[in-house]
Amino acid sequence: MTKNVFIIAAISGFIATAVAAQTTTFNNEDASADAVEDLEEQIEEDRERDIGRFGNEGREIGSYGSLAVRGTSVSSDGDNTTDVGLGLRYGTFDGINGLDITASLAYGEVDGEKTKDTLLAGLDYRRDLTATFFAYGKLEAAYDNLADSEGEFTQDIFAGAGLGYRIYNTADTQWSVQAGPGYRAAKRVTSMEGDPRETEDISEAAASVSSNVFRSLTETTYVTNDTDVIYSETATTVTNELALNVAMTDTLSLRTSYTTNFNSESDDDLSDAVNTLGVSVIYNFN
Template sequence: MNTTTLVMSAALASLIAGAASAQTTAFANDGATAQAVDDLEEQIADDRDRDIGSFGNEGRTVGSYGSVAMRASSTSNDGDTNADVGIGLRYGTYDGVNGFDVTASFKYGQTNGTETENQLLAGVDYRRDFSDAFFGYGKVEASFDRLTTTVGEYEQDVFVGAGLGYRIFNTDDLQWSIQAGPGYRIAEVVGGDTVNEAAASVSNNVYYSLSDVAYITNDTDVIYSEFATTVTNELAVNVALSDTLSLRTSYATKYNDQTDDAFSDAENTFGASVVYNF
């Protein structure tokens, strides 16, 4: 199923769900179970979604794609008012040699007129294939969190970088790519620190097919500057047990040496999900 079809299906499902929720009932929890299952299935689908061709332009088709998603809610109860807005954007093009992608996500929330969430994430990624094995890239990664209060965390973190990548293996069963290059970091940290300095990034991407229905992925990203080093890694095993049943288990690690004294202090998340369709 292509991206356009997924977006159209999601939009249609949203309209149907909106129409259904407009019905009124004396039973306060009417439809709550169905909504909870919908939310769970959506989260599972998000967990399983992965762009295998995130390094270079491997696996991409010529053309453009794009999607815009928006979610808004407002709740009033016993004099308390809560409002939340979420917006997501994806756009990309590929001409057979050059690939260009833009992503953005914005979350905003209020409770009784007081901001509870104000976060923007954005990325711009350009890739050019030089051969079947070598590629070049340029990227901008930006994060803005205006409400964080934890000392050492970033209110703003912008990284601009470029470099070269190499596909060590590129077969139907095994894809292993690495990329690295210099960059520049501009950051504002809770506690008053401001960072403007040279930086570097190193990334590793592995995809290994265990069988026709199972594969392993491991993604590692490191951004280094004199001020701080951040490391993210996600290892996952994905299994399609049948046409109706699938399983994914993952282990994700996030490390920031500004807030973590050792890797043992890193944030680790284990996830397991099963979905059955009939």
């Protein structure tokens, strides 16, 4: 038996894999439940992205925000699975200074035992210096309360600042880059023996480079590609998100994205990166 407990702000998604393509309910009675679980894992951290939030270009004066909350409960063959996901974005702009706050929470249980407990949060400040240059400061934090393998991080915080430049800034095309120094503070698991688990503290200098591309296709459709690279002595992380966004109403938009996450400490090359395909319906509020 499969049942949805609640869906708030209409967020949904899908993930296509070779296994899913070859398996149907006709030859595997658990195929639908497995597909739901795959779906939840892939889209829970897929966060909404608004037009022109990089370096303040294209922003309107005032505040904006979006909220996505999703919860499901699946009962199949005596196993009970519960998943909850929350995505929040809020920002303001006064004509010179822009501030964005984002947060993403994922929690899950199987038969009363936690299977996921993560929090991602970010704060991004930008100040326009000229028509093409801007300054920025950023704070990114990730917490995984269930990190259970040696080398995984229970906490990873990056703070940085720097300068940005708008390469293109027209009504249809925007491309901005930014770079600067930073600082990384993390806790990495060294052993799971004993209670609590053993961790080591990492404190080191770091640097970040980011690129943001926006291209309008129609009045209601646009493509974005965001790339973020954070380098430190411990590891280099790369995140790239390519997305197609379609505005359906003033408050609802459809977003299809393909995200690649690479970590040099755990991945030998880009072929080992984690790739996520997701489709989301986002509720925007102003």
